[in-house]
Amino acid sequence: MEFLENLYKTLHSLLSSYIDLDYSLWLYRFLTPLIVTFLLPLVFVALIYISFLVLFIYKLHRQVIMRAVQGDRNFWRVGRKIVAAIWDAHARIYHGYEVIGLENVPQEGPALIVYYHGAIPIDMYYLNSRMLLQRERLIYTIGDRFLFKLPGWGTISEAFHVSPxxxxxxxxxxxxxxxxxxxxxxxxxxxxxxxxxxxLWRNRVGFAKVAIEAKAPIIPCFTQNLREGFRQVGIFRTFFMRLYNKVRIPVYPIYGGFPVKFRTYLGKPIPYDENLTPQDLQIKVATAIEDLINQHQRLPGSILLALLDRLPTFRRRVRRKEE
Known part of the structure; x- marks a missing residue:
């Protein structure tokens, strides 16, 4: 025991001669919130790769697993359900996730869900999981081409039908x-x-052309507090915008991963109308999503208030003020 005490005193004396321990302790406490803020998005990345590992193991040992679930001819069905259960549990625990307007999605038949894109589209992972577990319906998703260059994404896109x-x-x-x-x-x-x-749609009408040609209804979709969960760094915006326009991949640093309240709103379906042009339909859908934003989102968004939205008493107080 005496040896350990002497060793501690010796080490303390050596460190003190080279390092200002009080300053180091202050620096540690000062930087900890900043470090944690930028590390939290890695939780989301880790969850993606956990999903990949589950699907990879399922694919690797499919014969054994398929024998255990005899009668189900859809190869990916069980794997999707396992991953959906993981994501749904994360959604409920970490964000108190809710879906409002699920009845607006048809039980069968086609529908195009047009959504607002957050810094990370984690809400669509949550929505797809909830849809799989509660409605037995998979949402096919359009993803940017850069995603398919990421390791492991091929397996995820194959299982969940994500395509460019x-x-x-x-x-x-x-x-x-x-x-x-x-x-x-x-x-x-x-x-x-x-x-x-x-x-920020930049006059894109491709989705409207799809809906018109397929004669499918459009369901506007928006998730409350999405930007308070993950945000971009607020500096050097012009620089990163120029860089993005050159490389066409995400370059703007993201921070966050805050456990704010997420609530996805699915609006009333916009039915197919042969008299609408793609430009007219784009305006109509944009207006529907903007109405969801104005009705359900605090503007400008606040991370602190979005965290307080997790508290039932705070949510009731906010609703009374809105009424």
Whole structure:
């Protein structure tokens, strides 16, 4: 015991001669919140790769697993359910996730879900999981091409039917009676949107052409507090915008991963109308999503208040003020 005490005193004396321990302790306490803020998004990345590992193991040992679930001919069905259960548990615990308006999604038949794209589209992972578990319906998703260069993404996209998508492939998905999710803002909206929740669609009408050609209804979709969960760094915006326009991959640093309240709102379906042009339909859908934002989102968004939304008493107080 005496030896350990002497060793501690010796080490303390050596460190003190080279390092200001009081300053180091202050620096540690000062930087900890900053470090944690930028590490939290890694939780989301880790969850993606946990999903990949589950699906990879399922694919690798499919014969054994399929024998255990005899009678189910859909190869990926069980794997999807396992991953959906993981994501849904994360959604409920970490974000108190809710879906409002699930009845607006048809029990069968095609529908195009058009959604606002957050810094990270974690809400669509949550929505797809909830849809699989409660409705037995998979939402086919259009993803940016850069995703398919990431390790492990091929397995995830194969299992959950994520694809880059063209007008014709999207029309084919809908004509087969499936649900399809598209964000017209895409990566650009993800990277350069902010807590004012402005739509950054840049005159994109591809989704409208898809809906018109497939004669499918459109369901507007928005998730409350999405930008308070993950945000972009607020500096060097012009620089990162120029860089993005050159490389066309996400370059704007993201921070966050805050356990704010997430609530996805699915609006009333916009039915097929042969008299609408793609431009007219784009405006109509954009207006529907903006109405959801104005009705359900605090503007500008606040991380602190979004955290307080997790408290039932605070939510009731906010609702009374809105009424």
């Amino acid at each position: 998508g063209t007008v014709q492939s999207c029309v084919s998905i809908l004509r087969d009676g499936n649900l399809l999710a598209i964000s017209p803002g895409g990566v650009y909206e993800a990277q350069f949107g902010d807590h004012y929740y402005e739509l």
